[in-house]
Amino acid sequence: MTEEIIIAGFGGQGVLSMGKILAYSGIMQNQEVSWMPSYGPEMRGGTANVTVVLSDERISSPVINSYDTAIILNQQSMDKFVDTVKPGGLLIYDPNGITHHPERKDINIYTIEASEEAGKQGLMKTFNMIVLGGFLKLKPLIQPEFIHKGLEKSLPARHHKLIPENEKAIEVGKELIKAVQLV
Amino acid sequence: MKELRLMKGNEAVAEAAIRAGCDGYFGYPITPQSEVMEYLMYQEPHKTTGMVVLQAESEVAAINMVYGGASCGKRVMTSSSSPGISLKQEGISYIAGAELPCLIVNVVRGGPGLGTIQPAQSDYFQSTKGGGHGDYRLLVLAPASVQEMADFAGLGFELAFKYRNPVLILSDGVIGQMMEKVELQPHQPRFTKEEIKANTPWATYGKTDDRGRNIITSLDLDSHKQEKHVTHLAEKYQAMEENEVRYEEFQTEDAEYLIVAYGSSARISQKAVDIARAKGIKVGLLRPITLFPFPKKPLAKLATQVKGILSVEMSLGQMVEDVKLAVECKIKVEHFGRYGGIIPTPDEVVAALEQKIIGG
Incomplete structure (x- = not known):
């Protein structure tokens, strides 16, 4: 199994840390992982993205041009990455702020109203974990016990008291994800 | 653990x-x-x-x-x-x-x-x-x-x-x-x-009674001495070439074509090899781990087996010169690169292999 994922959105949405938690959880589950961020001018301009690869085998390239899954959190990222999803692949997006919805007919499309739900529940800081929960519902690649360990490893010790809140957000995300188009 | x-x-x-x-x-x-x-x-x-x-x-x-x-x-x-x-x-x-x-x-x-x-x-x-x-x-x-x-x-x-x-x-x-x-x-x-004294007796750790002063300098105004010094350096570089060449081969056993790439380009090229192999192209990868000393001998050996070599590097083509020297221009060697901060994709590497080496 190899899963190649792009997570993209605004800086501050927790895109890079979502990727890091996913990657660290992968290590805890004894998988090979890579995490390749955008660190350049695009990031300084307000958008951020990260490529995460999870695999049972040694990972060749951390730089990928087509993805099994794209998790899209703003319009710029939708424009940039919608065509990079492999045919039959998965696109998850938060429709909040999306003006131009994906038109591709050859991929599976889901929405997750994560920012709306995070606002309602006062969980803005765990917005990214709601999104991660949606992804894990569709692709349960990492078992919850290893996500727990991944959170422990990714978060500094002083924030470990927030782990239950993060895990709750993941569960919220699992309920929230909605199919738009299945192929 | x-x-x-x-x-x-x-x-x-x-x-x-x-x-x-x-x-x-x-x-x-x-x-x-x-x-x-x-x-x-x-x-x-x-x-x-x-x-x-x-x-x-x-x-x-x-x-x-x-x-x-x-x-x-x-x-x-x-x-x-x-x-x-x-x-x-x-x-x-x-x-x-x-x-x-x-x-x-x-x-x-x-x-x-x-x-x-x-x-x-x-x-x-x-x-x-x-x-x-x-x-x-x-x-x-x-x-x-x-x-x-x-x-x-x-x-x-x-x-x-x-x-x-x-x-x-x-x-x-x-x-x-x-x-x-x-x-x-x-x-x-x-x-x-104590270890510094024993292992690096040339170092300036403070003069002791049992030896003269240790002097660290790169200056010698006596040209004959300087030539001798540079000859000594050359012997060191020769010893590195003999003893320290490091490289890795990937799917080269039956390769008809070869990609040479180091660092992140080697990772991208490894995926390119997988993609090309899935299309039926028998291509392998040689990844130099030491760039000096450069793995000349393994490249020269592979040059007798493969039909052409693509050197992949995020530059206008620098390592390609060492690849050409290593194979003494006996077979076709071409460069493919993106530069200025652009990272090539595995698909681009495969396309370059098809156009510049296989089709060219």
Whole structure:
């Protein structure tokens, strides 16, 4: 199994840390992982993205041009990455702020109203974990016990008291994800 | 139990340096390698191993601090990215001339000039042919993973002391910025004063009664002595060529075509090999791990087996010259690269292989 994922959105949405938690959880589950961020001018301009690869085998390239899954959190990222999803692949997006919805007919499309739900529940800081929960519902690649360990490893010790809140957000995300188009 | 961590390449080389018994790091921040010093400062190794971590006032100051520390027989290092490494070249030439061991890390970004902060491999000439003046060589290690960023810190110090020569880790923004799983080596103590006296008797650790003064210099106004000195350096470089060539082959056994690539380009090319093989193209990959000494012999051997070679590098084509020399232009050798901070995709590498080597 190899899963190649792009997570993209605004800086501050927790895109890079979502990727890091996913990657660290992968290590805890004894998988090979890579995490390749955008660190350049695009990031300084307000958008951020990260490529995460999870695999049972040694990972060749951390730089990928087509993805099994794209998790899209703003319009710029939708424009940039919608065509990079492999045919039959998965696109998850938060429709909040999306003006131009994906038109591709050859991929599976889901929405997750994560920012709306995070606002309602006062969980803005765990917005990214709601999104991660949606992804894990569709692709349960990492078992919850290893996500727990991944959170422990990714978060500094002083924030470990927030782990239950993060895990709750993941569960919220699992309920929230909605199919738009299945192929 | 193995200690596994998810780390950036920049963090891994820093942590590994502490564990390799490094005595001092002297640097100046620049993207995309600032995490090296940031990580070291955060770890505060002066409280544990006694290692000094110092932000110098400039790159020129940093390399000269390395010159000073290395003169004393200490394990010392610096890191920077391309424009900063250019600033250090005078010091590097002096350190090579004075035959001192040290570790230099270049996390390459696109140039020339200030260029861009995105990854590139356009410092190959500077690294392997001598970026500073004079007849000298660096021993150049090219990591292709975060694990190798960690492994090459210890190996780099070992080789630097073995040959009394600066060792360069030639990395790039991809390897520096990405995170992967790393298995860390156990801590190795810093050299004791007794060890420095025993292992590096040339070092300026303070004159003792049983010997004359140790003088560290790269200056000799007597040309005959200078020629003898440079001949001695040449013998060292020859010994490196005989003993230190490192490389990795991937799917070369039945290969009809070959890709040569190092560092992050080798990772991208490995995926390109998988894609091409799925299309029925028998292609393999040779990844130089040492860029100087360059793996000439294994390349010459593969040149008798394959029909053509594609050299893939994030530059206008620098390593391709060494590939052509290694195969003595007996078979077709072409270059493919993206540059200026653009990373090639595996599909682009396959397309270049089809157009320039197979179809061309």
